[in-house]
Amino acid sequence: YGAKIRAPHALVMTFLFKSGSLREKLKTIAQATYTHSRNLAYFVFTYKGLMALQSRLQGKKIPFHSFFAACIGGWLVFGENNPINSQIIMYLLSRILFGLSRLAVEKGYVPQPKQDPFPLVAALIWGTVLWLFEYHRETLQPSLQSSMTYLYDDSNVWHDIFDFLIYNKRTDSK
Numbered sequence: 657y658g659a660k661i662r663a664p665h666a667l668v669m670t671f672l673f674k675s676g677s678l679r680e681k682l683k684t685i686a687q688a689t690y691t692h693s694r695n696l697a698y699f700v701f702t703y704k705g706l707m708a709l710q711s712r713l714q715g716k717k718i719p720f721h722s723f724f725a726a727c728i729g730g731w732l733v734f735g736e737n738n739p740i741n742s743q744i745i746m747y748l749l750s751r752i753l754f755g756l757s758r759l760a761v762e763k764g765y766v767p768q769p770k771q772d773p774f775p776l777v778a779a780l781i782w783g784t785v786l787w788l789f790e791y792h793r794e795t796l797q798p799s800l801q802s803s804m805t806y807l808y809d810d811s812n813v814w815h816d817i818f819d820f821l822i823y824n825k826r827t828d829s830k
Contacts, residue, residue, distance in 0.1 A: 658693030662740075673802045691740045695733050702729040742797060 666688040670681045706725035711717045734741045760766040788796055789804045796804070 658696040659689050662692035663689045669799060673799070673806070688740060691738075692744070695741065695744070699729045699733040702732060739798065743799070746797065 663685065666685040670684050670688075674681055674684060676684075703725045706728055707717070707721055710721040710725065714721075734745060757766075761768055785796070785800075785804075786808075789801070789808065793801055793804075
């Protein structure tokens with residue numbers, strides 16, 4: 657699963673934003689795919705093993721087991737701050753925030769909104785990320801910085817149609 661998810665992403669991001677030879681780019685793609693796949697495999701093994709152990713020790717499965725097993729697995733497998741783990745954690749965080757918001761409404765902790773809150777959430781997120789990009793760029797994750805630099809800075813200079821279709825950063829050779 658990790659290879660299926662990471663390889664296409666690494667391929668696109670590497671060829672869009674990384675410099676270097678074809679060999680270096682392919683090595684980067686392979687390494688990112690391997691790391692993502694390995695970490696997911698280690699996590700699943702750790703999580704399922706701890707779930708089985710807890711269930712066996714207590715004679716049944718209880719909700720805290722999944723939280724505890726995942727915390728231990730998260731610490732052991734995803735605790736190193738590197739680009740792959742960072743991206744996975746950010747992906748999960750966004751899904752968790754949406755899930756907790758829905759759960760809060762479902763459980764009655766938060767009233768059902770009269771209007772869809774999504775447009776407001778989208779506006780606040782885009783407003784915040786562009787403010788951070790413009791005034792505190794270094795606080796953003798490096799791949800997000802690269803994407804935003806391409807979209808909002810590099811797009812200020814155009815040479816020809818290749819800038820639009822391929823990449824709008826020129827090397828001295830062109």
